[in-house]
Amino acid sequence: MPQEISPETVEALLPEVAELIVTALNLEVAAGEIEADAPLFGEGLGLDSIDVLEIALVISKRYGFQLRSDNQDNVRIFTSLRTLASHIASQRTK
């Protein structure tokens, strides 16, 4: 069951999730350079929906849960590194 996640828990997860994104997508930026609240799409990191599917796959393997989409939610989850980490923290099974 999703539970309330403290901001500290999310903060602690940020570097790990940043590293996961950089590795999965073969990005040139260093994980440490991804700002927690910068947009992942468009101007920020410039991700697209293909990247989202790649990230979903590594998340399912690493954290033991499957992403599901209904559009509104998806946009929210992938807003920034912090929103993604927060979603992972609340859903992870491992």
Add this chain to the structure above:
Amino acid sequence: MSSVPLLGHTSLDDIFAWRPSGPLRVRDFLADVYALARQLPAGRHLLNVCLDRYHFTVGLAAGLISEKISLQPSSQSAETLRQIQTDCPDVFCLCDSEFDSLDLPRLDFPALTGADPASVTEIPAIPTERIAACLFTSGSTGRPMSHYKHWGRLVKNGRAGAERLGLLDQRHSVVGTVPAQHSYGFESTALIALHGNAPFWSGKPFYPQDIVAALEAVPAPRLLVTTPFHLAALLNAGLELPAVDLLLSATAPLSPELAEAAERRFAAPLFEIYGSTESGQIASRQTTDGPAWTLLADVRLAQENDLTTAFGGHVEGRVPLSDIIELIDPEHFLLHGRHADVVNIAGKRTSLAYLNHQIAAIPGVVDGAFFLPDEATPDGITRLCAFVVAPELNSRQVLSALRERVEPIFLPRPLVFVDVLPRNTTGKLPRNQLQALYAAKVSDARH
């Protein structure tokens, strides 16, 4: 003037589509079509950006009976919308999401409370010569090029595809991971629901778990209409997979390995479709059966030098193809890759010439060139790389300028700054020179 019915069904009580609320019969669909048609604005051009496959198809059909053309651009960028607005001043958008329609007139898909399935008595006939839809490709200049599709040919198209897959003899429920607007999704979900005995699931599942849920929501036998990329993700997700009886893939080449893995996992045949926005689908193959493609009913190819043209059957006119093709006999051929300049990523097409023109036009860029590496991983998405000489700019500035000019999928990853490009004495950039530069600057750095 000859005409063809809007749907190929024999009974108004046949199932046309599946939604989360359950099945919809032909009469439910027609009642919705009439109700929506009554609410459409006056313009003849309907920009159909509905995400829901059922909404999209109701919009297409409501347009058809009202002599309106369903516009289906491959990109929905602001620039494309402006272009369409210039070309078709009476355009309005039919939307069912938060879609940003700028200042175009807009109709949000209404609740069709006035629809009365009981009052529907027959399937309407549509003149074969009526223009039903307009699909777009990025022209060599980057300006969207319109490709009009006549109703009669679209029906032939849907039937040819359905016939090849054996759907006319055995009804299948269709789950598609591709949008209904683009050529492949349009043919293999919307058209086969109208004329191929194949009711579709209204959603467009994205994540593997979504695809599983959608498949479980419709009755067997099932047809999954997807791409190599979605298929690879689905097989890799480690999920319990529901029974699928037929698999279809298009938009990018599929490796024999993935085809075999998919057929083994589902114990079902996998077919690939080959075609283009201009020609529509023209051939299919069962990938594990060998590399040769078989043309769909009545479609023919002609060759002059290394240019191949498709015509006949549902193809509108004579359409040049952007691939290098070897004819085996009048009905079979082999594909030998694309003409050097053509770039196709995730089903979107552009040319290196166009991309190079865009990067060179950025203020502060002295020289620039895009390069498409050889595929690193089959069935994955190969990203473009770009080399740029721009002493005064940083990568954020270049990418931000490019983002305004090209589709996000074509943005370079990586963008590599160099002091000079290896142009030869005539100013050309041979691919092998770029290949060497790529090896030195990119792939070596990653190992």
